[in-house]
Amino acid sequence: MKRHKxxxxxxxxxxxxxxxxxxxLGYEPGVNRRDPSTIIKANKKYYIWYTRNECxxxxxxxxxxxxxxxxxxxxWHEQGAAVVRGAPGSWDEYSVFTTEILVAEGKYYLCYxxxxxxxxxxxVGMxxxxxxDGPWQKLxxxxxxxxxxxKLINPTEHGDSNWGAATEIGSWDSGALHDPGIIKFNGKYYLYYKGHAIGEKMFTDSKWGVAIADKPEGPYIRHPANPVSNSGHETWVFPWKTGMAAIVDWAGPEKGTIQYSEDGVNFDIVTTLEDIPPAGGAYVADKFLDNKDGQGFSWGLAHYGGSDWTFLVGxxxxxxxxxxxxxxxxNFPHYSTIRDVLKDPEKFGLKRNNLFKGC
Structure with missing residues (x-):
């Protein structure tokens, strides 16, 4: 009870x-849309960036x-490609994806x-x-x-995304850097990212780190306290009061929480949440102001990945x-519901249209 605030x-x-x-941007057979960015407002319109393929x-x-x-x-009205894959042989030839927007110093930046x-x-590219509306110039x-x-067993035989096949386990962010997002904080630029280690499980062992720079383009220096979170599948931070709030979603021992930090590095759990938007991208009006008066947000987009083609929802x-x-x-019938029943009610002898008759 001493911990109960x-x-x-x-x-x-x-x-x-x-x-x-x-x-x-909803369900469309033949098209995948996922991992939406923070939403910004410019030219009297809302803008959002996201991963798209037809694979x-x-x-x-x-x-x-x-x-x-x-x-x-x-x-929403799809406008076309913003950043595309590089030429054969380049470091971004196969895929550019999972992007986030930064507005700073009179310019727009996409990290991905x-x-x-x-x-x-x-x-992580930029x-x-x-x-x-572009045009976008890659670094x-x-x-x-x-x-x-x-050390991977054989990198060429595990080339798409499997960094778990290894003879030697690496550092926590030796295998992959995912879900990058940059925010200006205390006059500097904080690049949050998810890391996986070579030799560890693909999704369940993810952690967050932060690298800090004086300019949006870098150079970015890893913080010595990394990893700054032991949990979370997507990085999601926003200004809150004088500090930084983080939504820590699926994966890890502290999943399903909102955490707070005064310095952007040392986060403490504030509360737990249910049904967090997958890869949520919110409209945070003051996200890039760095004014020590974060007001939060009330809406955004996320992706739904449980169907044959991934799509965005509000x-x-x-x-x-x-x-x-x-x-x-x-409005939120979570208690006493079982997700396996919600997913496949017929398996339990229940008709789908009877699921919420008691709510």
Whole structure:
């Protein structure tokens, strides 16, 4: 009880998420869209960037980065490619994906994962533009690469994404750098990223690190306290009051939490959450102001990956410092539900249209 500071219903960083369809980026056979970026507003429109491919083997590899715009955050219009794969033999020849936007110093920056053919390691690349509509200019080299240790059994035989086949386990971020996102904080640029070690399991052992630079383009120096989180599948940080809040979703012993840090490095659990948006990208109006007065957010997009083609959905929440929270029990029937029953009710002798008759 000494650790019990406040009930979740009274916790300022507690919320429940509500989902709804959007147009223009929804389910479309033949097209995968996933991993949406933070949403920004420019030219009186909302902008979002995301991974897109038309591949039946993977929804995130063999991909390019596209963007879309919207007047209201619900009806989206796909505009085309923003950053595409590099020339044969380049470090980004196979895929550019899982991107995040940064607005700084009068320019727009996209940081993203990149892969070369038959190489299990991922690097972080960057492109910049004078306008959110581009054209985008890639930096010649990655801004962050894996820690160079650990030994794969045979890199050419495990070339797409399997860095678990190893004769020697490497550092926590030796295998791949995923989900990069840059935010200005305390006058510097904090690049958060997810890391995997060579020789460890593919998804369940992910951790977060941070690298810091004086300029958006780098050079980025890893913080000595890394990893700064022992959990989380996608990195998701936003300004909150004078510090930084982090939504730590699936994977790891502290999954399903919101954590807070005054310095952007040392995070403490504040509350737990349910049904967190997968790879959520929120509209955070003050994300790039670095004004020590973070207000939070109330809506965004996420991806749904449980179907044959991945697509984007909208969500709303109550992660703002002002206003009432919608925590009505009847709107969120989590307790006493079993997800296996929700997924396949017929297996348990229950008709799908009877699932929520008691709610």
């Amino acid at each position: 406040v009930d979740d219903s009274e916790n300022e960083l507690y919320t429940r998420f509500r989902y709804q369809p959007i147009t223009g 039946t083997q993977s929804s995130w590899l063999d991909a390019d980065i596209w963007y879309a715009t919207s007047d209201d955050g619900i009806d 994962q990149a892969k070369k053919n038959n190489d299990p390691l991922n690097v 492109a910049w533009a004078e306008s959110p 010649d080299d990655p801004i962050l690469t894996p820690t160079p240790d650990g 969500f709303t929440c109550d992660l703002t410092r002002e206003g009432d929270k919608d925590l009505g029990w009847h």
